[in-house]
Amino acid sequence: MDVSANSLLGMVAAGRLDMAFVHEVEGSALRVPRGLCLRVLVEREPQFVTLAADHPAAARREVRLADLAGERWMVDSTVDGEWDALCRVLRAAGLEPDLLHGDYLTAYSLAATGEVVTVSQPTAHPRPDLAMRPLEGDPIGVRLLLAARCEGELDRAYAELEAAYWDVARQAPAYQEWLARAARSAADDDEPRPRGR
Structure with a gap:
């Protein structure tokens, strides 16, 4: 791998x-x-957003980027293209959030505690402490x-x-x-x- x-x-x-x-x-x-x-x-394949299960946006069927305007995002910049794609999508939505580098295992752990949100594959294994939701319009x-x-x-x-x-x-x-x-x-x-x- x-x-x-x-x-x-x-x-x-x-x-x-x-x-x-x-x-x-x-x-x-x-x-x-x-x-x-x-x-x-x-x-x-659309990429989803992963956030804490108790995050207010987790109650939505689809999450709007505007709902995550004040959030810090963590993305693995060693995954070819993901950092650039997220930056393009956030800029197109008029957002300039804090972006943190980190592997996805760390990102999931921090997302579960509400410290960050991150992108994920829609096939990612569900966890009770995380919510994986589509982004409105499937921008990534x-x-x-x-x-x-x-x-x-x-x-x-x-x-x-x-x-x-x-x-x-x-x-x-x-x-x-x-x-x-x-x-x-x-x-x-x-x-x-x-x-x-």
Whole structure:
């Protein structure tokens, strides 16, 4: 395991790993070494916010960035693209909060005590002292990719990875709720609309 997707891709290209499961943060393209094959598992996975279970914003189904205006954020700056993505999103919302560097284990511990809020994958394992909620408008997303040196390796591993991912996703209540809402919204968009005269 490595928090840097670019490092993992480099290890695959060098033959030190057979394959890697990585995420690419929107707006921060990965440096894919020549010759690597990629397969997309999820085109866009929203990133959620993690905060103390008793935080006032935790009562909402979706959290507005404005609800977190006075909060300190902790993000792991060694995760390729996450620091930049969070900074872009917060600036676009007109926010200039305190940003702290730290690994996500520390960030979760501090979030549980109300010291910080942090971003998280929607598949993160739920904890009773934390609330994981979607951000309104899903402003931060990642693309999930499987990388190997040849298509045959991807063919052999992809179905197992896909099954494992959705198994984990089914155990994440907030993500299941988000997926159900997204499916309903997509179905509503596909319904024929009455035509005006």
